[in-house]
Structure formats: structure tokens, C-alpha cells
Amino acid sequence: MNIHFIAIGGSAMHNLAIALHQKGENISGSDDTIHEPSKSRLEKYGLLPEKFGWFPEKISSDLDAIILGMHAKKVNPELLKAEELGLKIYSYPEFLYEQSKNKTRVVIGGSHGKTTITSMILHVLNYHEKEVDYMVGAQLEGFETMVHLTEENDFIVLEGDEYLSSPIDRRPKFHLYQPNIALLSGIAWDHINVFPTFENYKEQFKIFTDSMINGGSMVYNDEDEHVKEIVESSENHIKKYPYTTPKHFIENGITYLETLEGDLPLEIFGIHNLQNLAGAKWICQHMGIDEDDFYEAIASFKGASKRLEKIASTKSTVIFKDFAHSPSKVAATTKAVKEQFADWTVLACLELHTYSSLNAEFLAEYKGALDFADKAVVFYSPDAVKIKQLEAVTKEQIATAFERNDLVIYTNPTAFSDFLFSQNLQKTVVLLMSSGNYGGLDFERFKNSF
Incomplete structure (x- = not known):
């Protein structure tokens, strides 16, 4: 072609x-x-x-x-x-569907966790040399590209994004895939420029659930009330498989999963990641990987790029980079880091970068999102607000939204960078949360500075 x-x-x-x-x-x-x-x-x-x-x-x-x-x-x-x-003009997801009409389509959806879950599944399948087609939203260790398409593979694993398909196709991407097997990880309001109310946003996940083929299998997070409500009330003729946070414990900074074969040390941590793991296990079992083989492979999973990615560490300092920007992701990521490093200082640096996060009306959703950080910093660029043609956001509005009296707020990239380089990072975890780069922060110089 x-x-x-x-x-x-x-x-x-x-x-x-x-x-x-x-x-x-x-x-x-x-x-x-x-x-x-x-x-x-x-x-x-x-x-x-x-x-x-x-x-x-x-x-x-x-x-x-x-x-x-x-x-x-x-x-x-x-x-x-x-x-x-x-x-013939295709949107990206429409073309992926055309390429996979004769395959078993596995689609991973949810406001958070979908890249990590898709990455976990691909890691396990790759570990056991099971060939599949795929599309994932992050570069993975051991994979040349984020998309792989063949004629011969039976399965295709797709990360199911709820954002719009193209400028002339206003349907959410994951409405186009018609999955045989699907997963929903969680629902937390996002993309408010497209979905102006939470009810409107939730409706997209209902449509996704109802778009599954008859007899399909839906794996879903039983601990997310919105996911649970949508899946369990669906009248679509699908099989439903709930999952919950698996039993685990933290010892000497390492999270262990309790399994029938014994305690399994993991490279990842945090409640959301453990929920992601439980969902990924169900999906892999539907794809022919048994539980023991899943555990053997998942023990070496280090995470997806920019998803609680450890970019530097010494005996006294650890730096994580995370894509978290929506309120629920910020709260979950900060909590996970503090629980894992309970005796250390957690310095959380959040950049408000997306359309939603820079919207004055949406800011209230961030209430308590940084509460688990010992030190909390927010950076945003007034220029980014202008580019997105949004109403100007003030430092006072941000401070009020987060409801944290000691919140440090920067709007100047140089001032933020100077602050970061001046910190005493002994026994400290630095958590850099952004889908941007803090106005040009030199990540390489920072991670090599201690």
C-alpha cells in the first residue's frame, strides 16, 4: 500500500x-x-x-x-x-482497527495506569517469547518501536486512549477498537476541554464497555467505584472479571507480593501499580500465560518510561520522573513514594502543564493532591496559559486550590532550576511530575549533580 x-x-x-x-x-x-x-x-x-x-x-x-x-x-x-x-482518510485508531479486524483485540482503558498495564502485559509476553502485535504509549526496554504490526500474529494489544481520534473524527480513540478482551483501570475526570462535565467523561467509558463484541471479556478494577458501576450495570453480553489490590508488604524499601509460591520482590511499588499488576495478570491469563509464569516474568518489570521512572539514585538520594499531571495521578504517585520511603524526605515538584491543569475552574480538583509530600513545589508558565488561550491563573489561586500553606510556587524556569540545584538532598526522594519539562530543566545535569 x-x-x-x-x-x-x-x-x-x-x-x-x-x-x-x-x-x-x-x-x-x-x-x-x-x-x-x-x-x-x-x-x-x-x-x-x-x-x-x-x-x-x-x-x-x-x-x-x-x-x-x-x-x-x-x-x-x-x-x-x-x-x-x-x-480514504483514516484517523490513527481507525487505521489500527483496520489492521486488526481479523485478530483478537485486547484493549487497555482507564484514566490512569493504561500505559503501565499495557507495558506489563508486553513485558510478560516478551519474557515468554509470545509474539503479538501492539501499540503502547511509552518506549519500552527491549522493544524497538511503540507499534508493531504483522499479518500472522493472532493477538494485538492496544492502549485505549479516551482522547479524540483526529481533527475530523471527534470520537474517543478507544471507541473504535471493538475489543474482544478489555480492561478498565480507573476513572478520574480528565480532558475537560473535550469533556466539560464528569458525567460526560464517564459516559465515554460506558460507550467503550458497550462497544465490546458479544461474549467478550472485561477485566475491571473492583476498587474504583465509577468503573465498578459502569461495568456491572452494563447490559452488553460480556464476561466480567473484577480485580483488587493484591496482598503485599514493604520491607527495607522493597515491595513484596504475597503469592502461593512465596513472597515475590518487585521492582515497582505503590497501590496503583499493584492494582495495575493484578489487572495485567488477568489479561495475560486470558492470553494463555498461567499465574506462575506471569509472576516469574513480572518480577523483572521496572516500569514504563516516565511512569515512576527512577532516573538516578545513590545511597542517600533517589530521583523519580513521572508523567503524572491529573489530580488523581498526582495524589496516588506522591502517596506511593512516601509509603515506599517512609523515613525519607519526599520533595514533590509538580508542573501544571496541560489544558485541564491550567484551567482556573479545574484547579480545585487538586485539593490534597500533594499532601503526602514533605516538601511540595508547583511550577507553571504564564506563557503556557496564554498559548492555550486560558484565563490567567494566579499564585494565590494555586495555593488556595492545593490547600497547603507551605506550598512553594514558581513561574520562572530559572528560579525553579536554581531552587532545585540548591537543595540538600540527603536522605531525600525527588519526585518530578510533569508531562512537560519545567520550562527547560536540564534533567541530565540535575541527576548528575549529586
């Missing part, structure tokens, strides 16, 4: 382009800007556009498909040309 990507430089898009190239398809693409690591990875496979920009002349009737990324606008010149020629 001749396939053209409009906005090929996106994290998901460039991985799909590489996966299709590896499958033997003819791939072309355009973008107005491409950042690392996408740029180097596309260049490695000969897929980097010669020039940045949009070029309608690239669009011709010889193309079998157009894949449209979220970065593109409705008035994109290449998109308009494709529409004029009547070419």
Missing part, C-alpha cells in the same frame, strides 16, 4: 509509520515541525520529510490511504487536497 501521514512527527504517528514501513508498506509523510526523538527515528528509517511544511502536491490518486494526526488542522492544505480527490 501507498500510505501518506499528515503530521508524521507525532509520538504515536511516527511509530505507526515505522511499523508500517517495517511491514513492507510504502510510506510518505509531512509535518510543519518534528522534534526529537521522532526526528532521529524517522531519519533512521528513511522516513523523515526532506522539508518541513505542508505540500498538497504530495497528495495524489496513487495513494491508498491517508492517516491524519491530531496535530493537523481541519484546513490543512494536504487534508483539503485529499478530501478533494476523495481519498
